[in-house]
Every structure is written in structure tokens, then in C-alpha cells.
Amino acid sequence: MSKMYHKEKSIQLKSSASALYNNLSVLRIAPRCITYFTVVHANVVNMVSASWDGLNYSHRQLQSKEGNVATSSSLIMQAAWCVLPSRDLLVLTSQKGIQMYESDGSIMVYWHALDTPETPTAKAVFARGIAAVREKYICVGVSSGSVLVFDVPSKGSNITLSEVLEEHKEAITDMASECSGNLECIADLVSADDSGLLCVWKSGEDFQLLNKIPGFDTSCSSVKLWKGTVIAGYGTGQIRLYEGVTGILLAEVNAHARWIYSLDIAPFTGLIEHMYNECVTDTQICGARFCDGDGYAFAVTGYDLSEIIRYTQA
Amino acid sequence: MSTRTLPLLFINLGGEMLYILDQRLRAQNIPADKAKKGRWQLIYTRELMKQELFKPQELYSKKALRTVFDRLAHASIMRLNQASMDKLYDLMTMAFKYQVLLCPRPKDILLVSFNHMDAIRDFVKDTPGILSQVDETNKQLIEIYTPLSGGEFQLIRQTLLIFFQDMHIRVSIFLKDKVQNSNGRFVLPTSGPVPYGTHIPGLIRIFSCSGEELRRMQFRDGGNYSATLREGSFEMYGDRVIKLGTNMYSVSRPVETHMSGTSKNSSQHTKVNTTPNPLAKEELNLLARLMGGLEVQKSTNTDSGFRVNLFATDEEEEEALISRPDELSYEVISIQATKDKQTNAALAKIMGEFGETSEPAPSSSSKGDDLLAMMDGL
Numbered sequence: 001m002s003k004m005y006h007k008e009k010s011i012q013l014k015s016s017a018s019a020l021y022n023n024l025s026v027l028r029i030a031p032r033c034i035t036y037f038t039v040v041h042a043n044v045v046n047m048v049s050a051s052w053d054g055l056n057y058s059h060r061q062l063q064s065k066e067g068n069v070a071t072s073s074s075l076i077m078q079a080a081w082c083v084l085p086s087r088d089l090l091v092l093t094s095q096k097g098i099q100m101y102e103s104d105g106s107i108m109v110y111w112h113a114l115d116t117p118e119t120p121t122a123k124a125v126f127a128r129g130i131a132a133v134r135e136k137y138i139c140v141g142v143s144s145g146s147v148l149v150f151d152v153p154s155k156g157s158n159i160t161l162s163e164v165l166e167e168h169k170e171a172i173t174d175m176a177s178e179c180s181g182n183l184e185c186i187a188d189l190v191s192a193d194d195s196g197l198l199c200v201w202k203s204g205e206d207f208q209l210l211n212k213i214p215g216f217d218t219s220c221s222s223v224k225l226w227k228g229t230v231i232a233g234y235g236t237g238q239i240r241l242y243e244g245v246t247g248i249l250l251a252e253v254n255a256h257a258r259w260i261y262s263l264d265i266a267p268f269t270g271l272i273e274h275m276y277n278e279c280v281t282d283t284q285i286c287g288a289r290f291c292d293g294d295g296y297a298f299a300v301t302g303y304d305l306s307e308i309i310r311y312t313q314a
Numbered sequence: 315m316s317t318r319t320l321p322l323l324f325i326n327l328g329g330e331m332l333y334i335l336d337q338r339l340r341a342q343n344i345p346a347d348k349a350k351k352g353r354w355q356l357i358y359t360r361e362l363m364k365q366e367l368f369k370p371q372e373l374y375s376k377k378a379l380r381t382v383f384d385r386l387a388h389a390s391i392m393r394l395n396q397a398s399m400d401k402l403y404d405l406m407t408m409a410f411k412y413q414v415l416l417c418p419r420p421k422d423i424l425l426v427s428f429n430h431m432d433a434i435r436d437f438v439k440d441t442p443g444i445l446s447q448v449d450e451t452n453k454q455l456i457e458i459y460t461p462l463s464g465g466e467f468q469l470i471r472q473t474l475l476i477f478f479q480d481m482h483i484r485v486s487i488f489l490k491d492k493v494q495n496s497n498g499r500f501v502l503p504t505s506g507p508v509p510y511g512t513h514i515p516g517l518i519r520i521f522s523c524s525g526e527e528l529r530r531m532q533f534r535d536g537g538n539y540s541a542t543l544r545e546g547s548f549e550m551y552g553d554r555v556i557k558l559g560t561n562m563y564s565v566s567r568p569v570e571t572h573m574s575g576t577s578k579n580s581s582q583h584t585k586v587n588t589t590p591n592p593l594a595k596e597e598l599n600l601l602a603r604l605m606g607g608l609e610v611q612k613s614t615n616t617d618s619g620f621r622v623n624l625f626a627t628d629e630e631e632e633e634a635l636i637s638r639p640d641e642l643s644y645e646v647i648s649i650q651a652t653k654d655k656q657t658n659a660a661l662a663k664i665m666g667e668f669g670e671t672s673e674p675a676p677s678s679s680s681k682g683d684d685l686l687a688m689m690d691g692l
Binding site for chain 2: 015016018019020041042075077095119120121122123124126170171173193194195218219221235236237238248249250251252253254255256257258259274277278279281282283284303304
């Protein structure tokens, strides 16, 4: 029996959301009964922590600090939390490189600079696509198509670049790791790019490419991996489900009339059927996330909107 | 982000500027001979079609771009007061923001650009010299942009939207046509044809391992979409299909803006450019190159010049200047090249040293320094 969602009180942001793929990240901190949200606005990350009782909100803004430069106007492409068994890190990707912070955004623990050319080139340079894989990896995509694999210790800042995966030829758009919690799944990570190509990987000392699923001449902007199934959203508005390891097309949904910007699944529901739709009037949605694993609540952000809109099941 | 954004921004804003000024001149009933009807359009068009723009580069700040358009607007004998210039720029930017947001696909921004180019070509069609410049620029647009993928166009679109972030100036013609709400946000219809390449939402297909369709299901998506129209032409000439970017003004549809009704909380205006200098050095270099060759027309002879008012009366124009909210003020760097002979000579020297090459001179950063130092002294 599918349940309807209804709109909840929105969370105000200090500045509006920029039109970027997957522009909303959510971190649920059960022990403290709070949920963190991050939304990117140009060169700033807006962080809001919301208490579950709805009474307390606190805000923080992070600017993309690069290396030694105190302030910077480098634009941020994405901000996302990476949940590892021993620690949660907030990862920011920008035109200049990749930064990793402690989960509350208080301290930067790692900075990786991209090779930015002296004079701008026809192809833009940036990092985009963030995923935490298994116990100790954080993978980040780059505009060249490379996927950088970082080895993350259980604490401290001794994070190292362990491998660079070169399968994609177009800019990485999004990455996702297996989210069902099922350790028996062979595939650990899926990466997507502007040509719609999906690469399915197994993590390890050396990451292993399990499969390449070609695109159909359209960008894949958002991707998820659940029980070995790749769920991908495309620029044509379609959502496709593939069996990751074999590449078999399982389902195809003509879901939207515009380019899909963000896609999320609630890992504990096990549902793939249409339940509900909603229209956020006059707003171009750029981020969409479930706030919990059961899919009880979800949140969306929109371009030029200075609030996070929330929906919960009735 | 995308290094291919500036030409599209410049050409589309420039196109809107021509539409608006054309409408205002007709509305003001400036005598045809005084307006030298074609001339100002020729001059602006010539300045818009600058090859400099096509070099891969980051998008410039709002300030720098506004300064360029300020200079451009004064390149002919047309005169605009501060208030009218502000309003002109408001209209230009809101119009292009609207077009970018409403484009069904990111690639359609190129069709919008072609609509502007088609109109510009029509303005200058009787002047072979300028017409060939327009054709050249059009060819470059085709060469550079038609091979780009949908994803790359999306990046251009995202870069443009960052430039337009938080701009919610209300435009009369948009309000009347109900494409903009009273809070300044644009109406996004959930009906009409889907973009080229997209299917009408609603169908779910499930497949077997061997690839055959097992079953289909329909769901209601809440919209009211129809099949896509044919794709517009990306050639030099052709039916663009999309109407965005065509001239929406006419004598009977005036251009007006409302200064109120923008974001309620002005603390939301997070500035993108946080560098301590008013303009980054590269921006100054571009400015210098774009201004090089721009003859600033002396306004001493009132007979040969004419003033364009973007408002209905002079009083309204003055009132608009006084009452413009702080958060909407455009910080324009004023370079009074005509006033100070010494400054003018320095500027001319810098201009002269740039030459025709598209690659910046090795010591171009020092040129930026010179210009910056000069402006600091103004």
C-alpha cells in the first residue's frame, strides 16, 4: 500500500542553491538526533544542521579554500558526505581540486590539487562525482574522465591517492557505491560520465573494472548502485536500471520532461515502483535526497531557492 | 567552470540590447535622420562581434561585463543616463536569464543565440562590411559550438546560471505575459512539447534477461506534456523553431522594470568574486582589448548626439536613479579616457601594444597592472 507524502516545513539556507548536479547531500547522525544538509552556492557550501524535533537549526558556510590561499573564487561543483565505518568526511570538489573536511566542516584534513593549466583550455577542468567505497576508499571523478581513488585511514590526515582509474573519456558526472549494506555484492562502485557511459568497479588494492555499460548519446547526470543494480538518470529525462555486472537492461522509465539533475534511492525499501509525484512550482530542482534509509522523508533543493523543501510520508 | 560561456553571454546580451534600444528609439519618436537609423546598430554590432571573445576563458564578473556594455552603449552618439543604463542592463540580463532557464535542452541555448544573430544580421544587412563580420562570427559559433555534447552545453548553462544567480528583477513585459511571477521568479510550465530527444513521461518498461519487454506500466506524472517539435536548425540560415531569443518588444509593448520585489533578505547576496582587487587582471586585459578601437564619442555637440531614455519621462528616470536599492547597484569602473590627456595617452599606449594577435602578450599581466594602477588613481 503506497503512502502519500506531504510537504513539511522548509529549512532556510543562507544563500540559494546553484544549478549543479546532485546539489544536496544529507548526513543523518542518529546518536545526536540531528541531520546535516549541504547545498552548494557558487564558491560556498551552505551547511545546516537540523535537530529531529524541528526546534534547532544551526548554519555554517564553507568556502573552497585551496592550499594556502585564504579566500578563493574557485567554483564548487559538488559537496557530499562520505560515510566510512570509522569516520565521516565532507568532500568538496571544485575547479581547483578536492578538499576533505571533518564531517562538521570544522577542519580541512586533506587537499588534492588538480592539474589546472596556465591559460584556460577549451575543455573545463574540475572535479565532480564523490563516493565512499567499502571501508577505506573515497573516489572522486575528474573532468578528464579519470577517477581518483583515495585511501583513507581510520583517523588523521594521512590520506593518500592510491590509484587513478582511466576508463572514461568524458567528464565524470556522478559516482555511487553499493548502498544496500549487502557485503556479498560483487560490484562496489559505479561511475557515470557525460557520454552516458557507466563503469562498474570492484574495489581493492587495485580497483577492477567489472563492466562498461555504454550510453546512448546522452549524459548520465546521476547514478545509484543498489544490490548490484545500477539506477541511472539521464539528460533525456529517462531513468534506466541495469544489472551492473552483466549490463543487462532491466527497466526503463520515461520519468521526466527535462534533464534529470539528481536521483536517490532509500536503501531499505526494496521498491522499484512508482509511488508518488510532486511538482515544486516554478523551481528547477537540482538536488534530491532521501533523509533516511526507509524513505520516510526526502528533501529537494532548487536553483535560486534559499530553502530546502522537505516531504514526509503521511 | 565552462570556458566557452563568454561568447554566448556577450552575444545574447548584446542582441537583447539592440532589441531594447531599437524599441526605445521608436517609442521616443527620435527623427529618423537624427537617429541615423542604421548607424548605432552598425557600431554596436561591430563591437559585439569581437574575436577576442572566442578564446577559452572563465566567465567574467558581473562588474566587468557591465563595464564593457557601458562602454559599448557609449560607442555611438547615443547617450544614456546612469538610470537608463542600469535599466537597460537589468532588462538585458533578465531577458537572457529567462531564455536560459526556459530552454528545453541545454543545447537550445545555441538556437537562442542563433535567433539573436539572425536578428542582428537583419539590422545590418545593408552594410556589407559589418554584415560580413556578423557572418564570420556566426561561422565561428557554428564551428565551436555545434560539436559540443549535451553535457558540455549543460556545463555552459550551469555557468550562466551561476552568473544570473539571485537576480529577480521584475520586468513589465514578462509580468504582463505571465511568464514571471510578482516575486520575480519565472514561471516554469509543466505542459507543452517535451524537448527534442525526450519522451513524454509516464511509461515504465520492464525487460527480461534476453532483452524482450516483459510488461509495461503507466504512471501519471502530474504534467501535461505533448510530443516534441522538430529540432531547430544549427546552420547559418534556417528555422530555429524555438522562439526564445527573438524580439519580444514592439512599439506598443514598452520596456519597464520594477525595482522592488527582489529577494526579501538582502544578506543572501553572496558575492561570487571575492578577490580583493575590483577586477582580476585577466578581466582588465579583456576590457582593454575590447575597448581598444572603441571611439568614445564626444557629447559636446548636442545636435549630433541624442539621448535615449529607458523611462517614460525624464522625471521618472531621475527618480529611478535616486530610489534604486543598494543591492541592485552595478559597480561600474568608470574609465574617463577622454577627460585626462595623460591618462588617455597611457591607455592609448596600452591599447596600441596589444596588436591583432589573439594570444595575450607574454607580459600581459603587467598591462593589467598598468590599467589597474591607472584606475586606482581615478
